[in-house]
Structure formats: structure tokens, C-alpha cells
Amino acid sequence: xxxxxxxEWLYGIRNHRFLIVGIGLVLLxxxxxxxxxxxxxxxxxxxxxxxxxxxxxxxFDVSQRGIVGTFLADLTEIGLLLICLVYSPxxxxxxxxxTIPFTRVLGVSITRMVISKWVxxxxxxxxxxxxxxxxxxxxxxxxxxxxIPYTIILQSTFAWCLWITWIIALLIWVGTWMKRHVAxxxxxxxxxxLLYGLLNLFDLSQYTPWGLISIIRHFDTITWDVWMLGSIxxxxxxxxxxxxxxxxxxxxxxIRSIRGV
Amino acid sequence: MKMINVRNIKKSYEHQVALNDISxxxxxxxxxxxxxxxxxxxxxxxxxxxxxIRPDEGEISSEDESMVSIGYLPEEPVYYAWMTPLEYIxxxxxxxxxxxxxxxxxxxxxxxxxxRRIGRLSRGMKQRLGLACALVNHPKLILLDEPAxxxxxxxxxxxxxxxxxxxxxxxxxxxxxxxxHDVERIADEIILIEQGQLMMKGKTSDILNQFSxxxxxxxxxxxxxxxxxxxxQQLLDVKHLEVKEHELYVHxxxxxxxxNIITYLADHHLIVDEISFDRPxxxxxMLEVTSHHAKST
Numbered sequence: 374x375x376x377x378x379x380x381e382w383l384y385g386i387r388n389h390r391f392l393i394v395g396i397g398l399v400l401l402x403x404x405x406x407x408x409x410x411x412x413x414x415x416x417x418x419x420x421x422x423x424x425x426x427x428x429x430x431x432x433f434d435v436s437q438r439g440i441v442g443t444f445l446a447d448l449t450e451i452g453l454l455l456i457c458l459v460y461s462p463x464x465x466x467x468x469x470x471x472t473i474p475f476t477r478v479l480g481v482s483i484t485r486m487v488i489s490k491w492v493x494x495x496x497x498x499x500x501x502x503x504x505x506x507x508x509x510x511x512x513x514x515x516x517x518x519x520x521i522p523y524t525i526i527l528q529s530t531f532a533w534c535l536w537i538t539w540i541i542a543l544l545i546w547v548g549t550w551m552k553r554h555v556a557x558x559x560x561x562x563x564x565x566x567l568l569y570g571l572l573n574l575f576d577l578s579q580y581t582p583w584g585l586i587s588i589i590r591h592f593d594t595i596t597w598d599v600w601m602l603g604s605i606x607x608x609x610x611x612x613x614x615x616x617x618x619x620x621x622x623x624x625x626x627x628i629r630s631i632r633g634v
Numbered sequence: 635m636k637m638i639n640v641r642n643i644k645k646s647y648e649h650q651v652a653l654n655d656i657s658x659x660x661x662x663x664x665x666x667x668x669x670x671x672x673x674x675x676x677x678x679x680x681x682x683x684x685x686x687i688r689p690d691e692g693e694i695s696s697e698d699e700s701m702v703s704i705g706y707l708p709e710e711p712v713y714y715a716w717m718t719p720l721e722y723i724x725x726x727x728x729x730x731x732x733x734x735x736x737x738x739x740x741x742x743x744x745x746x747x748x749x750r751r752i753g754r755l756s757r758g759m760k761q762r763l764g765l766a767c768a769l770v771n772h773p774k775l776i777l778l779d780e781p782a783x784x785x786x787x788x789x790x791x792x793x794x795x796x797x798x799x800x801x802x803x804x805x806x807x808x809x810x811x812x813x814x815h816d817v818e819r820i821a822d823e824i825i826l827i828e829q830g831q832l833m834m835k836g837k838t839s840d841i842l843n844q845f846s847x848x849x850x851x852x853x854x855x856x857x858x859x860x861x862x863x864x865x866x867q868q869l870l871d872v873k874h875l876e877v878k879e880h881e882l883y884v885h886x887x888x889x890x891x892x893x894n895i896i897t898y899l900a901d902h903h904l905i906v907d908e909i910s911f912d913r914p915x916x917x918x919x920m921l922e923v924t925s926h927h928a929k930s931t
Contacts, residue, residue, distance in 0.1 A: 380714070380725050387716040471712045478684045478706045479726050480771050 377481070377489035385497060390459050395501045397455045398448070402505035405444040406512040410435045437520045438592060440513035441506075445529060445590045448502065449536075454562050456498065456540060461558035463490055464548030464618070473622060483622045487545060487615055495541045499534040506530050525592050532585035532595065532603075539582040539607050540565065546614035549621040582607045635662045636697065637775065637806055638683070643692035645678055645830075652678045653689070654830045660775070660808065665801050667821030667838070668810035671924055675830040676810040677709055680779045683808065705768035709779040711760055715753030719744055719763050722752060727770045735770070742766045743792065757784040765793070769800075776800060778809035782816060794820050818842070828924050850884040850892060853908040865898055880907075 385391040414429045433439070467473045467486075477483055510526050543561050551557045569583040578584035580602040588595050595603075638660040645653040653675045660666060668676045681687045683694065684706040713722060723735040730738075739748045742762040747755060752763065761784040768776055778797075782790040790813070797807050798820055811817050817824065817838075824841055826834040834841060859882060866872050866884055871891040876883035884895070892911055899906060 376725050376727075380717070380721075383717060383721065384714070472714060474686050475706070475708060475712050476726065478686060478704060479767055480703075480728055481726060 374485055374489065377485045378493055381489045381493035382497075385493060390494075391497050391501070393459050394456060394498060397459075398452055398501050398505040399508060401447055401452060402444060402507075402509035403512060405447060405509055406435075406440045406516050409433050409440050409443060410516045436517050437510070437513040440516070441510055441521060441526070441529075442590055442592065444509040444513075445506070445533075445586075448505070448533065449586050449590070450566075452502070452505075453540065453565065454558075456537070457544065457558040457562045460494055460498075460541065460544050461548065461554040461561070463494065464545055464622075465552050465554040465557055468549075468552045468622075468625070474625075484619050487619050487622065491538070491541055491545060491611075491615060495538040498537050498541065502533050502537060503530045506533065521592060525589075525594075528595060529589040529592075532582075532589045535604065535607050536582040536586050539611055542611040542614045546618045549618045549625075579603070580606055582610075636660075637662045639693075639695045640683070641693050641695070643679070643682060643689045643694070645675075645682065645687070645689050651830045653682075653827075656692070656827070656830075656832050658825055658832065658835050660806060662774070662806055663801060663804050664806055664822040665797060665820055666806075666808040667817035667824045668808065668827065669812075669814060669817055669824060670810075670827040670833075672812075674827045676827055677779055679827065680706075680777050680808065680810060681708075683775075684777050703771060703773040703775070705771065705773035705776045707761075707764040707768040707776075707778045707781055709783065711764035711767070713752045713760065713763065715751065717752055718749050719752060719755070719766070720748040722763070723766055723770055726767055730770065738766050738770060739763075741769075741796070743789070758786060758789055761785055762789070765796070774806060776805055776807045778807065780811060781809055782811060782813055790816065826924075833924070848886050848889050849912040850886060850895060851908075851910045851912055852882040852884065852895075852906050853880060854882070854904075854906045855880050857904050857906065859904075862898065862902070862904060866895070869894060 410433075414426075414433055417429055417432065418424065418426070434442075473483065473486070476486075506526065506529060510521070514521075540561065543565070544557060547560050547564075548554070548557045551560060565583070569578055569587075572578035572581055572583065573587075578587060579599055582603060584599070585595065585603045588599070636659050640659070641657050643653050643656040644651075656675075656679060668679065670676050678687065682689050684704055686706075717725070719739055720732070720735060723738060724730070724732055727735060736745065736748060739745050742765050744759060744762050744766065747759055752760065755763065761781065765778070765781060768778065781797075782793050785793060794816055797809065800807055801822075809817075809821075821838050823836065824834065824838050825832065859877075863875060863877060863882070866875055869891055871887045871894075873885040873887055875885070884891075886892075889911065896909070898904075899909075
């Protein structure tokens with residue numbers, strides 16, 4: 374397993390996947406306070422001369438709560454899109470370049486490969502996301518003052534981490550179906566948003582990974598039963614997606630082309 | 635000892651038959667040469683043996699499946715271009731330490747390139763790496779699809795030596811090649827596939843003897859050969875003659891007739907410019923069989 378984990382780590386590093394996601398999320402975390410506190414009010418002031426500074430400050434909530442809330446919303450939208458686009462080749466590239474079947478013939482386990490992808494990419498993205506949330510929290514606190522208890526930030530970070538492990542599993546699973554990375558990215562991105570909307574309609578989203586995200590965006594305290602149900606739903610769906618991904622990869626007929634018979 | 639039984643394998647791709655009722659056995663410790671024209675079905679057969687594709691019909695069985703570990707070098711090996719050969723071999727290895735991976739890379743002639751990114755290696759080097767990958771977990775059965783296709787003459791020569799060495803270590807090697815001279819040199823048994831059908835299988839020596847189209851070529855310039863031709867036509871071991879300007883081709887049934895010809899020439903003081911004995915190669919056999927098959931279909 375260590376070898377498989379190292380291989381995924383090298384893939385993420387040498388193909389700059391972690392670097393792109395890292396720069397993207399950390400910049401998002403660092404720029405949100407800057408944009409909300411200085412750049413956007415300045416721009417709005419220049420565009421709409423009739424607005425007084427007081428009216429502009431009412432439009433932008435530059436409190437720590439307002440800035441971090443906006444950032445968490447961005448993290449689940451712009452951040453999700455970035456993660457989907459950058460990580461979408463995880464499985465499709467291996468299918469299209471036929472690296473899975475040939476390494477499998479040589480004894481590499483598909484189960485280990487899928488699990489190691491999920492572990493490494495979830496772990497690194499969790500670290501990146503957690504860092505971005507903390508950068509945003511600190512910067513926003515320095516601009517205004519620290520009005521969010523740190524326990525809430527820890528809770529948000531944990532919920533985001535749980536959500537991102539779910540997203541990575543979904544990327545792997547959809548990748549085994551679509552076999553094309555752009556299609557995988559788009560389906561995961563829009564599918565996640567659509568699913569969140571649908572579950573919200575039936576008031577079920579609070580028990581899912583997206584529901585946790587919704588709660589943390591509003592800095593509500595997540596109750597124990599919601600944590601439990603959210604974690605169980607996430608764990609079960611992640612497990613199902615990974616098991617099905619392995620099964621699908623095992624049963625793919627690799628060489629369909631007539632070329633090189 | 636029989637290692638693998640291949641029985642009645644059929645495989646089609648979108649209504650095109652790739653393999654039709656192929657059956658053969660693979661015995662332990664032997665080298666098998668798969669030959670056939672482009673598109674004959676060699677790669678499909680190797681991919682089925684490797685477990686990469688499933689046959690539509692038929693089965694591949696082994697008396698002790700747990701004992702059959704496979705190493706496979708595909709025709710166009712694929713790698714993680716961002717890894718180095720050493721990292722890749724180490725990743726594939728089950729129980730090997732880094733030192734033994736380095737030794738393996740030295741064995742295939744990649745020691746000096748072990749820390750370069752695979753994406754920057756030449757095609758020949760990638761082919762060598764493919765061989766190392768096929769060998770890394772000490773498989774009992776090694777499948778090599780056109781292993782020499784990207785190698786330079788020295789590399790090809792080294793590869794054949796390594797395949798022979800593997801046989802000495804008790805491994806079974808199945809390889810396909812268009813370079814029939816190589817197959818003739820090292821294969822114990824030959825399997826000829828043509829348009830998805832098994833045309834010929836057997837020991838290399840038997841196959842070469844089976845087509846006893848041996849020929850004696852005589853070049854001459856200043857002699858009359860009319861009487862010599864009549865003499866040759868009377869010989870029982872001569873199948874037929876081709877008389878060309880200053881050249882005579884004597885197709886024979888048995889090479890003993892060569893002595894008769896030499897004796898006749900000496901006794902009659904006939905001085906020829908050149909006399910040579912041609913044994914047909916595997917390539918000629920294959921061309922004969924495949925062209926016969928093409929005509930009949």
C-alpha cells in the first residue's frame with residue numbers, strides 16, 4: 374500500500390495537481406477578505422458615485438463572520454469547480470492511457486490503486502482546504518475583529534474535510550463511468566449542485582455531506598445527531614462508490630480497438 | 635510439464651473475426667514463438683493469455699492456476715511518464731528492495747537511465763523497461779509482444795540472449811515477432827496464426843524439416859549443361875528444376891543428392907562458378923503457408 378500511496382503522491386506533485394489546487398484555494402482564502410474589505414467597495418464607489426461610504430459598507434459585510442461565510446460559500450462553488458477540473462483525470466487518464474490494465478497484469482491491485490488515490494487526494498486537499506480556511510479566518514479577523522469562536526472554525530474545517538473526501542470518491546466513481554476527464558468534472562460539479570438542491574427540496578440535505586456544508590456556511594452549531602447521520606451517509610456513499618469503482622475497473626474490457634489485433 | 639491449456643478460443647471485434655477456434659498447450663520451460671502477418675491475431679491471443687481481454691468462446695485453464703504468475707510486455711508499453719524507471723519498477727515490485735530493482739534495470743541495460751523520467755526515454759529504452767516490468771515479480775510465464783520491434787541490432791541480439799537465459803532459469807516465454815530469423819533462432823515451438831486461424835504449430839525443427847524444400851543453386855558461365863540437366867531429371871531425390879540464364883535451381887527432396895551432383899560435376903570436369911545449398915528459412919515457410927491460405931480463401 375505504501376508504494377501505491379507514494380505513486381499517487383508523486384502523480385499529484387509532478388503533474389502540479391496539488392500545486393494548482395493549493396494556489397487556487399489559498400489565494401481564494403487570502404483574497405476574499407482583501408476583495409470584500411477594500412477592492413469591491415472601492416470599485417463600487419467609483420462606479421456608483423451617488424452611494425455614500427456608509428451605504429457601500431452596508432452592502433459588504435466586512436465582519437469576520439461575513440467574510441468567512443462568503444469564503445466558505447466560494448469554497449464549495451469556485452473551489453469545487455477548481456477541484457473537479459484539476460482532479461478529474463485521476464481515473465480517466467489511467468483508463469485512456471491503459472496504465473491500469475498493464476499494471477494490473479503485472480500484479481498491481483486495482484483496489485489498492487483506487488483506495489490510494491482516494492486517500493492521498495483527499496488528505497492533501499483536506500490540508501490545503503483547512504489551511505485556506507484558517508488563512509481566511511485570520512486575515513478576516515485582523516481586518517475587523519475575531520467574532521467567530523475558533524471551535525466553529527474547527528467544526529467548519531472538519532465538515533469541509535468530510536465533504537471533500539466525498540467529492541474525491543465521486544470523482545473516482547464518475548471517472549470509471551465517463552472515462553473522459555472534462556465530462557467527469559462537469560458531471561461531478563453540476564451533479565453535486567443539483568443533488569444539493571434536490572435534497573434541500575425534501576429537507577434531507579442536513580443529513581448529507583452537503584447539508585453539513587450548508588450548516589457551516591451559516592455558522593450554526595451542528596448537533597450531534599446531524600454529525601452522526603452526516604458522517605454515516607458520507608461514509609456509506611463513499612464506500613459504495615469506491616467498491617463500485619473497483620468492480621467496474623475489474624470488469625472493463627480494456628482493448629476494444631481493432632487496431633493491432 | 636503442461637502449464638496452460640488453450641482450448642477453442644474465439645474472439646470477434648464488431649463482426650470481424652480476430653481468433654477462430656484456437657487451441658494449443660503451453661509447457662513449462664519452453665520458448666514459444668507466435669508468428670503471423672499483421673492483423674493475424676497474435677496480439678489478441680497474447681492479450682487473452684494475459685487476461686486483458688476475454689474470449690467470446692473457449693477457455694484457458696491451468697492445472698494449478700495459483701502457480702501461473704504472468705509477466706507481460708505489450709507491443710506498445712504504457713508507463714507513467716512522470717515516474718523514473720527505478721520508481722516504476724519499485725512500484726510494480728511486490729517484495730523487491732530498491733537494490734534488486736536496480737539490478738533488474740542493469741540486466742535490461744537501463745542502469746544509466748534509471749533516474750531519468752520515463753517520458754524522456756527513447757522508444758528502445760521504453761521497450762527495455764517493459765522487459766524489466768515483465769520480469770520484476772519473477773513470473774513463471776512471460777508474454778512478450780514484439781519485444782524487439784524498437785530495438786537496435788545490438789539490443790535485439792542482447793534481448794534474444796536474455797530470453798534464452800530466462801529459459802535456462804526455468805521460465806516459460808511466449809513471444810510474438812515479425813523477425814522470423816529471431817524466432818527460428820530461439821523458439822522451441824512455433825505457433826503460426828493467419829487471419830485468426832491456427833495454421834501451424836509444433837517444434838521449430840519439425841516445422842523446418844516438414845517443408846523439405848531444400849534447393850541447390852548452381853551458377854555457371856562457360857559450360858554446356860544439357861546432359862547435366864538430363865542427369866538431374868533422372869535422380870529420384872530431385873523434385874524439379876528451374877533453368878535460367880547461367881543459373882540452375884535444383885529443388886531436392888533430400889540433401890544427400892548434393893553429393894551426387896558434386897560427384898557428377900567432378901567426374902565430367904564441369905567447372906561451375908558457384909554452387910550453394912539453400913535451406914529454406916522460417917520466413918519462406920510462413921510466406922508459403924500464408925499465401926496458400928490467402929489463395930484458398
